[in-house]
Structures are given as C-alpha cells and as structure tokens.
Amino acid sequence: MTDGGDMVGTQVTLAGYAESVRGRGGVCFVMLRDGTGRIQAFLKRDAMDESVFESIQSSSRESTISVTGIVAQKRPPKTPEGVPAPPPEYEVSVSSAEILALAEAPLPVGVVDDVNVGLDVRLDNRHLDVRRAHVNAMFQLRSKVLQYGREHLIEEGFSEMNSPKIIASASEGGTNLFPMMYFDTPAYLSQSPQLYKQLAVLGGLERVFEIGPAFRAEKHDTYRHLNEFVSFDIEAAWCDDEDVMGVLERMIHSIWSRISADDQDLVDIINTYRHTQGLESVIVEVPELPFPRIPYDDAIKIVKEGGGDIEWGDDIESHHCDLIASKYPGFHFIPRWPMSMKPFYIHHKEGEMGSTGGQLSRGFDLNYGRDEMTSGGQREHRVEVLEQNLRDMDLDPDDFSFYTDGFRYGAPPHAGWGLGVARLLMVLTGAGNVREVVLFPRDRSRVTP
RNA sequence: GCCCCGAUGGUGUAGUGGCCUAUCAUGCAGCCCUGUCGAGGCUGCGACCCGGGUUCAAAUCCCGGUCGGGGCGCCA
Structure with missing residues (x-):
C-alpha cells in the first residue's frame, strides 16, 4: 500500500x-x-x-x-x-x-490492546494472535526462511524428497516414538527422515533434502522442544562431514543474506513490538564464512577452563554450552565427537583419536550460542562396520536389519544433517520460545487447536 | 522423569488471615463531545482454578487434583 x-x-x-x-x-x-x-x-x-x-x-x-x-x-x-x-x-x-x-465481543485476546497476553492464551486463540503485526511478521519470516533455504539447496544440486511419516519401526533410534495403529498393524509416527533419506541416496538420488515433520514422544518441557517439529534435512552422496557442514553454513549464510537484503521490513515490525516491551532490537547480522569449528576436544578444554565439571567422553550439557557460547556467541560447529557418544550409523575413521585416546566420530553439531540447531555427520556406509558398531553398543544387529539391509548392495559414502527450523527462527526473530514461531505447536500438554 | 514457582473480571495485574461489598489498566455496554488520530470526559458491567481441610473468620494457611511458567535431563 x-x-x-x-x-x-x-x-x-x-x-x-x-x-x-x-x-x-x-x-x-x-x-x-x-x-x-x-x-x-x-x-x-x-x-x-x-x-x-x-x-x-x-x-x-x-x-x-x-x-x-x-x-x-x-x-x-x-x-x-x-x-x-x-x-x-x-x-x-x-x-x-x-x-x-461481524466479530463477537469481547475478543478473547486483544489484537492491539495495551496488555501483555500469556503465551498459552495466545496459542488457544492463535487465529487472532496472528493478526498482531509482529506475530504476523514472524510467520512471514518463517516462510522466507523455508523458501530461501529450499532455493539454496536446489542451487547446490539437491532435489526435494518426501519420506513416510507412518513407519513400522524406529528409523534412527534413541528416542521414544508415538505408537499408533496402521489398520491392524502396530506402527509409529516417524521421529526422523534419517533412514529414508539415506535409502534415497543409496538408490542413486545422490543429493536430497526434505522439509517435514518429525515426532518425538519425549516428555520434555523447555523453550526449545516440541513433540512435533519441522526439520530441514539433507543427505548427500560422496560427501563427508566437512562437505555437508559447508552446505549448512552456506545455506544459513544465504538465508541471512537474503533476509537482510529483502526482508528488513519484517524485522522492523518485530523490533517495533520489541521496543514496546523494553526488549532490544533483533539485528540480522549476516554471519561470516566459514563458521568457527570447535572440535569436541577443544570444546571440552573450553568448558574446563571456564570452570565446568566435565571429562572427555561426557556430553556437553546446556550449562557447558553457556561457557562455550561466551567465547563463540554466534553460529559454531562442534565436530569430531567421541564415537561412543554417537549413534551406530555415524562414520568414524580408524586412527582418529581424541586427546585421551578415544575413537572420534565424524558426527557434528551446529550451535548458535547455547542452543543446538543441527546435528549431523558422515554416515557409516560399510555394512560390516554398521553391524560391528551395533555390537559395540550392545545392540543386536538382527534387530536393526530394517536399517542395515539397505547397505548390502553397494553404498556410496555419504553425509547429512537435520536442522530445527523453529530453532533457526528463534535466532532470527529473537523469540524466546519455539512456540512463538510455530503456528500450532504440539507439546506435552497441547494438542489443540 | 527430576527440582522450583504460579493460578484473581474477556485480557494483563494489585492483594501475605478480619481493612475485600477485591485494586488498577485494558476490554465491553451506554451517554456526552468530537475530523477523531494510542482521541477525550462521565456512568455502568465483569473475577478469587477445582475438591477437601484448619479457623470465630480464607483470594490469603494446609492437603489432593487440574492447568500453566522456569530450570534440568534428552534432543532438532
């Protein structure tokens, strides 16, 4: 206008x-x-x-x-x-x-009223909440992030795929699934497209991505977890962990660049609101490439130097991430985790040992500040190593044949990652809760609207 | 799953055993004024989460439930 x-x-x-x-x-x-x-x-x-x-x-x-x-x-x-x-x-x-x-009166939540409305009430009335300018702007930004990310990956030679969300057994392991009945057969909601994007790569699609929902039946209750979330996933043949870290940082750089160039008006709307709440502006600062790499070994050192109680082989917990974030407040990779901490399908190279002699993996995380955005890695493409990894983790390879069977007929080395879209949006919009940037979030106690 | 905190009109709040016939803002209804402009003025409407208990007396204290918030674990 x-x-x-x-x-x-x-x-x-x-x-x-x-x-x-x-x-x-x-x-x-x-x-x-x-x-x-x-x-x-x-x-x-x-x-x-x-x-x-x-x-x-x-x-x-x-x-x-x-x-x-x-x-x-x-x-x-x-x-x-x-x-x-x-x-x-x-x-x-x-x-x-x-x-x-005609609208009924009074409104359950005021669109331009001078009162702060609790998140829960807003979510109960999301159709009205979205009429508020800054909320509207957040969701338009979300659309831009999905568009720019998608366009970037296509430019890098990826093709978009869709994987099933109704599955017969765990596709990644390590989390609780929502059970359901598929006619007369017990089934689950998919927790990750992991296996299917790998199968697509094994099938010769080479570079695929998917933007789709994932479901996890974990009873977590935090600002960054939902039980249904949209994940931005890629998988690429003939690539190692470093290669796909490059894809990831270039994609984020591209998203930030385009938003900074074309969508500052949306950010301004959010900032206008933030000022009324006494909050600082969010600034779309295009991150420099490459993002810092802080290998697990170094991350442990940083945590120890910061006074954190941690040993090699421990997980890096949220309060540890605070220590790392004080040195690296923006995007940073944490590559080369101990193999013992990564799932069986993560690749390792023999002889790559950590500072205390433990086997390292080709798994990595991408964090922004204290928050994990992405987890990914090079995958193990050798079926006999996959099965040995399972045995090393006291798991029975026979129970994972749904996974390993795909690897019996030749498999390219490949790598990939999964990025939480809402977590990325939190960074971009300054939202303090993923629920802010998910239209109709599903958490432990909310299945409506 | 663990720890801590909270629940008062439609919304956001004040209230720490009797001053509560419950505060303020916003909203809603009505009136006045008005080419207003985050309009203004006046009048009115509307609430103590649920169930037990303690007490002469409970929004306020205790127990249970429900819902919510924060932190942790786990993850994206």
Whole structure:
C-alpha cells in the first residue's frame, strides 16, 4: 500500500479487519487493516445510507468490513504554534460499505490492546494472535526462511524428497516414538527422515533434502522442544562431514543474506513490538564464512577452563554450552565427537583419536550460542562396520536389519544433517520460545487447536 | 522423569488471615463531545482454578487434583 498521495480522487474498494471503530455522532472512523497495511476509512452519516452508516458505526473490533469511497487527504491535525505540520496522510472518504462478518465481543485476546497476553492464551486463540503485526511478521519470516533455504539447496544440486511419516519401526533410534495403529498393524509416527533419506541416496538420488515433520514422544518441557517439529534435512552422496557442514553454513549464510537484503521490513515490525516491551532490537547480522569449528576436544578444554565439571567422553550439557557460547556467541560447529557418544550409523575413521585416546566420530553439531540447531555427520556406509558398531553398543544387529539391509548392495559414502527450523527462527526473530514461531505447536500438554 | 514457582473480571495485574461489598489498566455496554488520530470526559458491567481441610473468620494457611511458567535431563 502506498501512502496514497498519488491516488487522491480515485474511487477504491477496500476490505479488511476493523482495528478500531470510533466516533458516535455524525461521523465514524474505521481503521481498516489487511495483510498489506492499514488505512483509515472516514464515514459521514449524511454522505451515505443511514442504516449502513449505523451498522458500521456499531460494529465490533476485528469485524471484516468492505468500504467503497474516494481517496482523500486527511484533515491535518491541529498543531500548536511553531510546531511544523506533520506530513499529509490519506484516507478513504466512504460512500458505501458492507459488513462482511461481524466479530463477537469481547475478543478473547486483544489484537492491539495495551496488555501483555500469556503465551498459552495466545496459542488457544492463535487465529487472532496472528493478526498482531509482529506475530504476523514472524510467520512471514518463517516462510522466507523455508523458501530461501529450499532455493539454496536446489542451487547446490539437491532435489526435494518426501519420506513416510507412518513407519513400522524406529528409523534412527534413541528416542521414544508415538505408537499408533496402521489398520491392524502396530506402527509409529516417524521421529526422523534419517533412514529414508539415506535409502534415497543409496538408490542413486545422490543429493536430497526434505522439509517435514518429525515426532518425538519425549516428555520434555523447555523453550526449545516440541513433540512435533519441522526439520530441514539433507543427505548427500560422496560427501563427508566437512562437505555437508559447508552446505549448512552456506545455506544459513544465504538465508541471512537474503533476509537482510529483502526482508528488513519484517524485522522492523518485530523490533517495533520489541521496543514496546523494553526488549532490544533483533539485528540480522549476516554471519561470516566459514563458521568457527570447535572440535569436541577443544570444546571440552573450553568448558574446563571456564570452570565446568566435565571429562572427555561426557556430553556437553546446556550449562557447558553457556561457557562455550561466551567465547563463540554466534553460529559454531562442534565436530569430531567421541564415537561412543554417537549413534551406530555415524562414520568414524580408524586412527582418529581424541586427546585421551578415544575413537572420534565424524558426527557434528551446529550451535548458535547455547542452543543446538543441527546435528549431523558422515554416515557409516560399510555394512560390516554398521553391524560391528551395533555390537559395540550392545545392540543386536538382527534387530536393526530394517536399517542395515539397505547397505548390502553397494553404498556410496555419504553425509547429512537435520536442522530445527523453529530453532533457526528463534535466532532470527529473537523469540524466546519455539512456540512463538510455530503456528500450532504440539507439546506435552497441547494438542489443540 | 527430576527440582522450583504460579493460578484473581474477556485480557494483563494489585492483594501475605478480619481493612475485600477485591485494586488498577485494558476490554465491553451506554451517554456526552468530537475530523477523531494510542482521541477525550462521565456512568455502568465483569473475577478469587477445582475438591477437601484448619479457623470465630480464607483470594490469603494446609492437603489432593487440574492447568500453566522456569530450570534440568534428552534432543532438532
């Protein structure tokens, strides 16, 4: 929507939500809002059908209304002596109007009210919550992230795939699955496209990606976990962990660059809101390439130097990540984890040992500050090593034949990763909770709306 | 699964055993004024999560439940 100066005198028809309806006498002001902006509609009782005028004047906030009228310059506000007049603004001088759908009152959550609404109430009324400008902007940014990420991967030669979400057995292991009945057969909701994207690569698709849901039946209750989340996943043949780390950092760099260049308006809307809450602006700072690599060995040293209680072979926990984040506040990779801490399908190279002599893997994480964004790695493509890995972890290879059978007929070395879309959005939007950037989140206690 | 905290009108809050016939804001209804502009003025409406218990007296203390928040574990 332009500021309207070039449209003065033109007849227009506009429809939108009535953000406010003011004026109780012979005049009425309706602030109309749609996905592109807002404009004031000015109604005069004696300039239009009286019953229509009254229906508009008595309509409730957030009702949808259509108006037809002439674009005109607003009457300038009275300004005190010596104060310069503000720039001209424009409005629609209405000749006819129609209520498309009346909103019930009161609203369960105010769209422009001066009160902070709790997240839970907002999520119960997400369709109204999304009408708030900054919430709307967050979801438009989410769409941009998905678009730019997808376009970047396609440019790097990846093709998009879809894997089944109803599966017969665990496709990755290590997490609890949601059980379900598939007709008369017990089945599960997929926790990861891991196995299927590998099978696609083994089948010769070479470079694939998928943006899709994953389901985990973990009873976690944190700002960064959901039981259903959208994962940005890739898998690439003839690649090692370093190669796909390169894909990942280039993709994030591309997303940040394009948002910084083209979508600052969305970020500004978010910042306008943040300022009313006393929060600092979020700044889209394009990260420099390459991202820092802090191998597990070095990460352990940093944690120890920072006073953290940790030994080689321990997991790097959230409070340890705080110590690392104080040195590396932005994106950083943590590659070369101990093989003993990684799943059986992660590749290792014989002779690559950590500082205490333990076997290293080709698994890596990507963190932003304290938060894990991605986990990935080079996969083990040699079936006999896969089976040995299982035995080393006290697992029975026969129980994993659904996985290992795919590797019996030749397999390219390959690597991949899975990126939590909502976690990336948290970084971009400054949201303190993944639920902010997921339209209809599913957590431990929420299955509606 | 573990630890801590919380639940008051539609929404966000004040309230720490009697001053509560419960505060304020926002909202809603109505009136006045008005080409308003985060409009203004006046009047009104609307709430102590559920179930037990303690007490002369409970929004307030205790127990259980439900829901929510924060942290941890695990992960993306």
